[in-house]
Amino acid sequence: MKRIVFFLFAATMLSACRVSPEAELEMRVENTLAQMTLDEKISVIHAQSKFSSPGVPRLGVPELWTMDGPHGVRPETLWDEWASALWTSDSCTAYPVLTCLAASWDKELSGLYGRSVGEEARYRKKNVLLGPGLNIYRTPLCGRNFEYMGEDPFLAGKMSVPYIQGIQSNNVAACVKHFALNNQEFKRHRYNVNIDDRTLYEIYLPAFRMAVQEGGAWSVMSSYNLYQNQWVSHNRRLLTEILKDEWGFDGAVLSDWGAVHETDGAAQSGLDLEFGTGTNGVDVNIENAYDYYYLAKPYKEKILSGELPESDLDEKVRRVLRLNFRTQLGGNWGSMCSPEHFAHCRKIGSEGVVLLKNEGSVLPMRADAGKIVVLGENAIRPMVVGGSSSSLKTKYEITVLEGIRNAYPEAEVIYERAYQGEPKVTGNYNYSLYDLTDPRSDEKLLEDALVAVKDADYVIFVGGLNKNKQQDCEGRDRLSYDLPYGQNEVISALATVRPDMIYVNMSGTAVAMPFADKVASIVQAWYLGSETGNALADVLTGKVNPSGKLPFTFPYMMEDGPVRTPAQYPGIEGEDDMWQVDYSEGIYVGYRWYEANNIKPRFPFGFGLSYTTFEYGQMKASSKTMKERLTIQVPVTNTGKVAGAEVVQLYIQDVEASVDRPVKELKGFEKIYLEPGQTKTVEFVIDQSSLSFFDAARHEWVAEPGEFKALVAASSEDVRGEVLFTLK
Numbered sequence: 001m002k003r004i005v006f007f008l009f010a011a012t013m014l015s016a017c018r019v020s021p022e023a024e025l026e027m028r029v030e031n032t033l034a035q036m037t038l039d040e041k042i043s044v045i046h047a048q049s050k051f052s053s054p055g056v057p058r059l060g061v062p063e064l065w066t067m068d069g070p071h072g073v074r075p076e077t078l079w080d081e082w083a084s085a086l087w088t089s090d091s092c093t094a095y096p097v098l099t100c101l102a103a104s105w106d107k108e109l110s111g112l113y114g115r116s117v118g119e120e121a122r123y124r125k126k127n128v129l130l131g132p133g134l135n136i137y138r139t140p141l142c143g144r145n146f147e148y149m150g151e152d153p154f155l156a157g158k159m160s161v162p163y164i165q166g167i168q169s170n171n172v173a174a175c176v177k178h179f180a181l182n183n184q185e186f187k188r189h190r191y192n193v194n195i196d197d198r199t200l201y202e203i204y205l206p207a208f209r210m211a212v213q214e215g216g217a218w219s220v221m222s223s224y225n226l227y228q229n230q231w232v233s234h235n236r237r238l239l240t241e242i243l244k245d246e247w248g249f250d251g252a253v254l255s256d257w258g259a260v261h262e263t264d265g266a267a268q269s270g271l272d273l274e275f276g277t278g279t280n281g282v283d284v285n286i287e288n289a290y291d292y293y294y295l296a297k298p299y300k301e302k303i304l305s306g307e308l309p310e311s312d313l314d315e316k317v318r319r320v321l322r323l324n325f326r327t328q329l330g331g332n333w334g335s336m337c338s339p340e341h342f343a344h345c346r347k348i349g350s351e352g353v354v355l356l357k358n359e360g361s362v363l364p365m366r367a368d369a370g371k372i373v374v375l376g377e378n379a380i381r382p383m384v385v386g387g388s389s390s391s392l393k394t395k396y397e398i399t400v401l402e403g404i405r406n407a408y409p410e411a412e413v414i415y416e417r418a419y420q421g422e423p424k425v426t427g428n429y430n431y432s433l434y435d436l437t438d439p440r441s442d443e444k445l446l447e448d449a450l451v452a453v454k455d456a457d458y459v460i461f462v463g464g465l466n467k468n469k470q471q472d473c474e475g476r477d478r479l480s481y482d483l484p485y486g487q488n489e490v491i492s493a494l495a496t497v498r499p500d501m502i503y504v505n506m507s508g509t510a511v512a513m514p515f516a517d518k519v520a521s522i523v524q525a526w527y528l529g530s531e532t533g534n535a536l537a538d539v540l541t542g543k544v545n546p547s548g549k550l551p552f553t554f555p556y557m558m559e560d561g562p563v564r565t566p567a568q569y570p571g572i573e574g575e576d577d578m579w580q581v582d583y584s585e586g587i588y589v590g591y592r593w594y595e596a597n598n599i600k601p602r603f604p605f606g607f608g609l610s611y612t613t614f615e616y617g618q619m620k621a622s623s624k625t626m627k628e629r630l631t632i633q634v635p636v637t638n639t640g641k642v643a644g645a646e647v648v649q650l651y652i653q654d655v656e657a658s659v660d661r662p663v664k665e666l667k668g669f670e671k672i673y674l675e676p677g678q679t680k681t682v683e684f685v686i687d688q689s690s691l692s693f694f695d696a697a698r699h700e701w702v703a704e705p706g707e708f709k710a711l712v713a714a715s716s717e718d719v720r721g722e723v724l725f726t727l728k
């Protein structure tokens with residue numbers, strides 16, 4: 001008996017002494033740091049190759065391998081070059097672009113995406129996957145909008161959280177990029193953002209804050225541009241004061257590739273790990289010895305001479321080790337190109353597709369269609385390979401034409417090009433060249449298409465942008481809001497003959513659609529990755545009821561939007577090719593702008609149609625006054641004949657405020673699946689953060705007592721109910 005009591009006592013004591021995994025991690029970090037020489041410390045804070053930094057072999061610390069991100073795991077490059085290593089074992093699952101994920105408004109699906117792509121990164125032995133991209137959609141011309149999550153900070157932030165947690169559940173770090181204010185590609189290394197603090201805190205930072213605080217991201221990438229006339233990688237306010245001190249970020253800050261410009265700034269800003277120096281990230285790649293990185297020998301010399309303190313170096317090493325160790329844990333070896341991953345890709349794609357117009361219920365397509373004519377270059381064009389750093393090599397890519405043929409094995413499916421864009425499909429890599437050249441003239445292409453569509457049951461035109469340079473691609477912005485390659489005219493001509501035409505738009509950003517009134521149906525199809533054709537066909541045929549909603553506004557014209565003057569975009573050129581960009585629209589970005597100025601867009605933020613209909617019942621609030629929080633409930637019923645999903649959106653309006661505030665702001669969303677006739681009650685919790693604005697003078701968030709409205713809506717334009725309440 002005595003023995004048993006003793007054992008129980010000992011066991012209790014032991015478990016009381018057991019340290020938490022966090023404390024254990026910190027002990028390992030401190031232990032390792034204490035044993036490192038100055039040279040070893042310097043070695044781990046800069047790259048040794050295009051995508052890796054060395055570990056400390058003497059102490060058993062492995063190398064740290066990063067890789068793009070964010071839509072799949074980029075194929076291997078040569079050690080010191082961007083060019084493909086020409087491996088044959090690095091084809092991945094290419095997932096839909098992040099705008100598509102944002103358009104699903106489905107947090108669970110975002111977790112699935114993160115877990116799935118994280119498994120692929122793990123399999124490829126990557127410690128860090130370079131994504132998600134969380135820069136706010138400010139202008140439709142930004143070349144990288146497709147890699148980001150739209151115009152609203154709440155949507156982008158909340159959607160990023162499960163994605164990050166999903167990746168990291170594989171012990172692969174997410175790297176949230178590009179922090180911060182990288183909202184255009186034009187002169188991305190040479191523009192300075194002039195912005196007030198309120199706008200910074202309300203619009204451009206919240207998604208990053210949520211990614212760090214709620215998502216627990218283990219790394220962050222500093223952006224190329226300047227802020228306060230200082231490159232972001234040298235900017236102490238952003239990297240240390242805000243990210244680390246205010247938000248408590250304990251991970252590592254990686255520079256974007258080639259974003260560091262000198263030693264002192266990089267050493268003192270809070271940057272932890274230097275990558276890509278000697279390259280502009282796109283086409284310049286000067287010969288560069290890694291020892292001469294700004295955080296390599298030059299930094300060491302400054303420490304030895306006493307010019308810079310070693311304590312800053314230690315802090316960087318700590319963070320790099322912490323990142324490294326976090327990604328060495330777990331017994332999961334990941335998996336690559338599994339049937340499950342392709343199934344995830346198809347599901348995410350079909351859930352993110354947005355039905356924008358469906359006159360005469362042309363869609364869903366009938367199962368007994370006999371003849372289908374598919375038109376447009378994007379129906380046959382491989383897209384996964386485009387876009388620059390997010391370019392992928394996938395095991396297979398189902399084009400739209402193939403997807404329609406798969407869905408209609410019995411039907412006659414005819415393809416006509418109708419227009420020709422840039423027929424050469426180029427990616428970052430020499431393995432990926434396709435040539436889609438068609439010898440016919442533009443007139444002949446259109447003529448042949450006009451003949452083909454005459455007696456078809458369905459005519460589907462697949463156009464849009466194509467991830468080529470200036471068409472949704474890193475490094476260059478678009479040159480115009482219009483579709484390229486004369487598509488406006490071609491689509492209009494075809495729609496005159498076939499007004500029942502279905503227009504499928506591929507893009508990760510808004511485009512002008514002057515032909516919108518002439519076609520029966522419009523489908524926003526983003527870039528859907530490996531399963532593009534199948535995912536799209538699922539929606540067109542009604543196998544999947546569309547439930548995506550726009551994560552950004554489609555204005556009629558660029559001029560309707562918030563960014564209107566050269567000073568706002570692309571900026572004003574100063575000395576030495578440095579540009580000043582004024583964010584003078586302030587907090588009025590996206591729907592906040594259109595609503596405040598009473599400008600009706602073609603398709604509003606949060607909008608998307610379904611093959612069924614949803615009725616919103618009476619809204620109920622837990623109380624008429626609020627102290628800490630308030631609960632809002634709304635029953636939603638599927639009143640149509642088919643099952644479907646609805647994204648229920650909660651917006652808050654500050655009825656009486658001492659400062660200028662947007663008409664309303666998104667503060668909650670839930671996606672619910674309903675069988676025909678089924679009702680579910682959606683619940684939202686409103687707290688002080690939902691009501692606050694950022695008071696720059698006091699440097700704090702303020703919720704002013706007074707009246708607010710909670711608005712439940714099916715889109716930013718389609719408010720279905722409201723309750724008034726008072727904050728005490």
Ligand code: BGC
Pocket residue numbers: 068069130177256257280281282389
């Ligand atoms: C891009 C990053 C990318 C990095 C590595 C840079 O040019 O801006 O998004 O992760 O290259 O490829």
